[in-house]
Amino acid sequence: MNLAYEEAILELEKILIELESENCTLKEALEKFKRGVELYNHCKDLITKAEGEIKIILEDDESMKEETFSMEV
Amino acid sequence: MELKPLKVSEVNNYIKRILLSDMVLSNISVEGEISNFKHHYSGHMYFSLKDDRGKIKAVMFKGDNERLNFKLEDGMKIIATGYISVYEREGEYQLYVKDIKASGIGELYKAFEELKNRLEKEGLFSQENKKQIPSMPRKIGVVTSSTGAAIRDIITIIKRRFPPCNILIYPTLVQGINAPEEICKGLEYLDSRDDIDLIITGRGGGSIEELFAFNSEKLARTIYKLKTPVISAVGHETDFTIADFVADLRAPTPSAAAELAVPDITYLLKELQNKYDELKNIMHKKIRDYKLELENFDTKLNLFSPLNQLKDKKIEIDNIFKDLNYIMEKKLSEKKAELQELKGKLELLNPNMAIDRGYGIIVDNRDNLVKSIDNINLGDKIGIILKDGKILSIVDNIEKGEKIDEFSL
Secondary structure: OOOOHHHHHHHHHHHHHHHHOOOOOHHHHHHHHHHHHHHHHHHHHHHHOOOOOEEEEEEOOOOEEEEEOOOOO | OOOOOOOHHHHHHHHHHHHHHOOOOOOEEEEEEEEEEEEOOOOOEEEEEEOOOOEEEEEEOHHHHOOOOOOOOOOOEEEEEEEEEEEOOOOEEEEEEEEEEEOOHHHHHHHHHHHHHHHHHHOOOOHHHOOOOOOOOOEEEEEEOOOOHHHHHHHHHHHHHOOOOEEEEEEOOOOOOOHHHHHHHHHHHHHHOOOOOEEEEEEOOOOOOHHHHHHOHHHHHHHHHOOOOEEEEEOOOOOOOHHHHHOOEEEOOHHHHHHHHOOOHHHHHHHHHHHHHHHHHHHHHHHHHHHHHHHHHHHHHHHOOHHHHHHHHHHHHHHHHHHHHHHHHHHHHHHHHHHHHHHHHHHHHOHHHHHHOOOOEEEOOOOOEOOOHHHOOOOOEEEEEEOOEEEEEEOOOOOOOOOHHHHOO
8 A cells, every 4th residue: 555644544534434324335335444444554554663764964065965863972 | 850660560450449440440331342252161251342443351250151141252242341450460451241231132133123024025924825734744854953952852852752754954053154054055955855844944042143043034035935844943932033934834942843743643543543443333333233134124024924924824724624623523413413313213114123023014915015905905915024024814804994003012
């Protein structure tokens, strides 16, 4: 799944509304439910799996590079 | 007359006493620009005050300069209050400073107001030009000093609130004449990258002179034309700079900027969990409803099932059969009784019965029953049938009349 968190949440909310409405068949409901669980897992992975990097730009006359920034200075 | 020579120290001491006893010099305020500023490791400050035509040496001792709420630097215009005395070792008079006010503050403030009004009129601060701050930035660019408290606060809070966020620091000066230029360069550089969702620029608290960089017109115009949303985070809550007005969002402090920049992961996870629970609940309810509906159908189906009708018919048939049975039985017993009666009657009519009792049956010679004397003539041969045989006889006499009573046995 390549959705951004906000997009995934929006789709999940849409599914909740659609499921809540009566006019959907059991087959549709099951498909929506499955998609909802996928979206939930995707969102959770997005915010819990990755640890952000902290980098600093070091620049001299010639070049520019990024290095990991450490607060223990 | 030859004057008695004085020693150097006596002269200096004498001058010192004259200066200290002078009404004006013993309590004086001097306005000028700082030059040759030195903050000695002993804590004392040494500098000169100058204007366009002159210069005076000045010293501010540690005990006095500790109370200053801003930093002194060369070029700053101040009003220094103290007294003038002599430093006897060097034979120099100097200003002993007890307190300092920044004389330029009034002018700085005037310039600030003028710039603010001008940019406001141009629309640089207008709300409709403010860019939306992303709700969940993947990478935040920070333009500030890499050694100050500001960057530490920002990193600490972003890491705590939203660990997956990446941070890219563009280190710059945040005060001094070159600061605005560097900050602008940093902002433009980060803006030119396509992986930066949000920029924070700012610094910790300081005097109005120290925050000067963030009041620069160039910086304001640079922030205004950036494509990336900018949060300004300059000084303390009470400090407002031009950068604050033109930024897409003003944070009162660098820490607050970090709070505003990223969502709280615990809140997000809670919100996500709620949605997941809701999803499961809706589905459970749906399945329960379907089950209930199915059970309803089952009940209805049973109710209208042909099996049921068959059962009814069977009962009906059973009832009919029972009725039939009853009627038949009744009829049968009636008939039986009738038969019994008939049997009785029949038995009475049975000739054998009469014969048994001693009656005889008279037949003619052709074995026809003779019931009346009219069927018989004298001399006819007749037979008399008894219980155990037949008597053949000839009619000898015929007497007319009903004399049955005479024959009764």
